[in-house]
Amino acid sequence: MARRGNPVPESDVAGMFDRIAPVYDRMNTLMTMGNDRRWRRLARDAADLEPGGVAVDLACGTGKLAAMLAEIVGPFGRIEAVDLSPVMVEHARVFYADVVQLHFSVANVLAMPFADDEFDAATIAFGLRNLADFAAGFREMVRVVRPGGWVVCLELSLPRSRTWARAFHGTFRRLAPIAGAVVGGQGAAYRYLPDSLDGFPEPDELAATMRSAGLSQVSYRRLSTGVVALHRGRVPG
Numbered sequence: 001m002a003r004r005g006n007p008v009p010e011s012d013v014a015g016m017f018d019r020i021a022p023v024y025d026r027m028n029t030l031m032t033m034g035n036d037r038r039w040r041r042l043a044r045d046a047a048d049l050e051p052g053g054v055a056v057d058l059a060c061g062t063g064k065l066a067a068m069l070a071e072i073v074g075p076f077g078r079i080e081a082v083d084l085s086p087v088m089v090e091h092a093r094v095f096y097a098d099v100v101q102l103h104f105s106v107a108n109v110l111a112m113p114f115a116d117d118e119f120d121a122a123t124i125a126f127g128l129r130n131l132a133d134f135a136a137g138f139r140e141m142v143r144v145v146r147p148g149g150w151v152v153c154l155e156l157s158l159p160r161s162r163t164w165a166r167a168f169h170g171t172f173r174r175l176a177p178i179a180g181a182v183v184g185g186q187g188a189a190y191r192y193l194p195d196s197l198d199g200f201p202e203p204d205e206l207a208a209t210m211r212s213a214g215l216s217q218v219s220y221r222r223l224s225t226g227v228v229a230l231h232r233g234r235v236p237g
């Protein structure tokens with residue numbers, strides 16, 4: 001049965017990401033063989049933003065997707081990016097200090113400090129698995145996005161083929177801690193990432209969760225043989 005949220009306490013999740021922040025980007029590139037940038041570009045495009053638009057990026061990490069959104073909206077737009085990890089947020093603030101339309105803050109995705117209908121879109125990339133309640137996360141996104149705006153979720157998944165899914169998950173479970181130990185001495189932290197796929201909803205189930213949270217026109221596409229899924233849904237008028 002698919003789980004409804006991450007059972008690991010939020011404080012433990014934040015602490016783990018604080019520890020891996022210095023190696024996070026290098027590890028993403030290594031483990032995805034460089035595909036993470038292409039996946040984020042697809043998520044950026046799915047948000048359907050225009051120059052001057054406003055959007056929020058949730059569980060922003062070191063800010064890569066948020067920066068892509070900032071390029072679209074330009075200096076007269078606004079991108080708010082939030083994460084539960086203070087160290088991740090500080091890394092992002094320093095790296096993108098000259099991007100005037102991009103603002104980073106420490107905040108809980110399940111209780112964001114933003115007004116109703118404040119944004120044209122909301123995005124979350126590789127962060128939904130870390131939320132204590134997936135449906136509540138989508139409901140909060142629906143709350144802060146105006147009617148007609150898009151909610152976009154880019155997340156790890158398992159291929160449709162059970163054989164390939166078992167092979168991928170088994171390889172991921174073995175190699176992630178090894179890579180984490182070699183790159184930054186964070187092997188223990190990188191055991192959490194493959195474990196977070198255990199019981200995570202399949203794409204159809206995640207789409208149903210999005211609909212139950214109030215989104216319409218929900219669709220998804222599998223990327224890179226299904227190891228990643230890109231979902232989006234529209235906030236109804």
